[in-house]
Amino acid sequence: MWILGSLRTEFLFFYLPGFISIIIAILFPELGTTSILYGLLATALIDSGHVYTTAWRTWLHNDELKSSHRYWILPLGFFLFFGGWYYFNLPGLWSFVVYATLYHHIRQVYGFSKWYQALNKRSDKVSDFYLYALAFSPMIIYHFRHGVPANYYSETDLFLFPNLIVQKVLIIIYTLIWSGWIMHEMRLWKQGHKEINRILSVGFPSIAYGYCFLIGSTVTQVLFPLLFIHGIAYFGVMGQTLHRTQKSRFKNSSVALIIVLLTSVIFGMSESWYEENFVRIVTGHSAILTAAVIGLYLTPLFSHYLFDAYIWKRTHRESSLIVGKK
Secondary structure (H helix, E strand, O other), X not given: OOOXXXXXXXHHHHHHHHHHHHHHHHHOOOHHHHOHHXXXXXXXXXXXXXXXXXXXXXXXXXXXXXXXXXXXXHXXXXXXXXXXXXXXXXXXXXXXXXXXXXXXXXXXXXXXXXXXXXXXXOOOHHHHHHHHHHHHHHHHHHOOOXXXXXXXXXXXXXXXXXXXXXXXXXXXXXXXXXXXXXXXXXXXXXXXXXXXXXXXXXXHHHHHHHHHHHHOOOHHHHOHHHHHXXXXXXXXXXXXHHHHHOOOOOOOHHHHHHHHHHHHHHXXXXXXXXXXXXXXXHOOOOHHHHHHHHHHHHHHHHXXXXXXXXXXXXXXXXXXXXXXXX
């Protein structure tokens, strides 16, 4: 019972990109900053680009667009909210963006795990707890490490408090969490619940988050694997979902995937160009103009976050089609 139909397909979209990006990070820890091509691939084509593919299930989906006013109200609200935040020079804007992004990533892996539970016809709240614990705890430990990057949008996006003693205590707790999860899965296995799909949905992202936040020491090592894991998995589920929910437009999953990838390339590169030619250049000039540019820059990102929180819920009107039920 696989989300994309088979373990082979899911390996290509869910696991292989993460493995490759982690290996690259180990072998070439500074590649994200020294290679323009690799940097564009991760940040523009995959990270920024996948944000705009949500439009195919919202703004470009007439039935969905008619079902709710949120698709117009929320973007306008985000534009005013973030533009005002920047205009009034309130603290914490870019930190908020980074932490919201990390939470969004964790919610995706949680959503996949719940999807598997639906396919397996068995809910597992304990598994949910361990998934959150194994995802959040490395992120928390990262804040107490020495010599790790704290910047992406600005110089101090993350609130770091280097402390070796706290770090060691938290690592002990983290190890105990891993031990508890393994024993939980061993007990379920003996009971006959051999749910390999759900086990992978907890184990793989937990290993990846552990590497990024506990071992990684450069932006390439900490950030880039997360971008590959999140964005490419999103391409896979969007390709399948568009075919299942809009068969008259997308004849099969392959056609839908191609359109999704083209959307990502076009709009990801467009956002990269906008960032280089407007966000970086305009900043420091007219306060109102700068605030408008920043508001416009962040609106698609947070629209994606909030729309995702709605269109993938089990209560959504297309949920039964998405999970493959009649």
